[in-house]
Amino acid sequence: MAQTRKTAQLKQLGRKVKAPASPRAAKLDRIANPHPGTDYLVRFTAPEFTSLCPVTAQPDFAHLVIDYVPGDWLVESKSLKFYLSSFRNQGAFHEDCTVAIAKRLEKELKPKYLRIGGYWYPRGGMPIDVFYQSGQPLSGVWLPDTGVAPYRGRG
Numbered sequence: 001m002a003q004t005r006k007t008a009q010l011k012q013l014g015r016k017v018k019a020p021a022s023p024r025a026a027k028l029d030r031i032a033n034p035h036p037g038t039d040y041l042v043r044f045t046a047p048e049f050t051s052l053c054p055v056t057a058q059p060d061f062a063h064l065v066i067d068y069v070p071g072d073w074l075v076e077s078k079s080l081k082f083y084l085s086s087f088r089n090q091g092a093f094h095e096d097c098t099v100a101i102a103k104r105l106e107k108e109l110k111p112k113y114l115r116i117g118g119y120w121y122p123r124g125g126m127p128i129d130v131f132y133q134s135g136q137p138l139s140g141v142w143l144p145d146t147g148v149a150p151y152r153g154r155g
Helices: 077-089 094-109
Strands: 030-032 042-052 059-069 073-075 113-120 129-133
Touching: 042 077, 042 094, 059 094, 073 077, 073 094, 077 094, 094 113, 094 129
Parallel strands: none
Antiparallel strands: 030 073, 042 059, 059 113, 113 129
16 A cells, blocks of 8 residues: 555554653654544543553553644554553653653644543542643534543442
8 A cells, every 4th residue: 555645754553663662762653634623622531541650660540631722733543552551661650651651752842732530549548630732622612521521439
């Protein structure tokens, strides 16, 4: 299959690639937004996000919800999955992981709007939820609830 101008930048989709060693080493591929004049929401959900506690090296788990209104670019989903999985061996606090992901997506995509909800599972008996958004939601764009219930324990 011949590459089109829109897909020529893709380095991972349709290719065998190695998992990145760290978030810094991970490459995010992007493709041209096929509807740049239309404001619409794109949602990615990562219910099994994993990182490491930077102090104890124990695993931390989160349910991430990433919403963005694209400008000229969309993030390619395979590269996003590899980027998110690169945190598995990364020692960072919940707040750092959540905000770093948002800032990396902002840098690479320059979206019109972005928000991320990091719903972290309890360690030490306390869940930590981290939320970030770039500006106000755009008027006229449907921004649904994240669908993640607050942590309620076992009952």
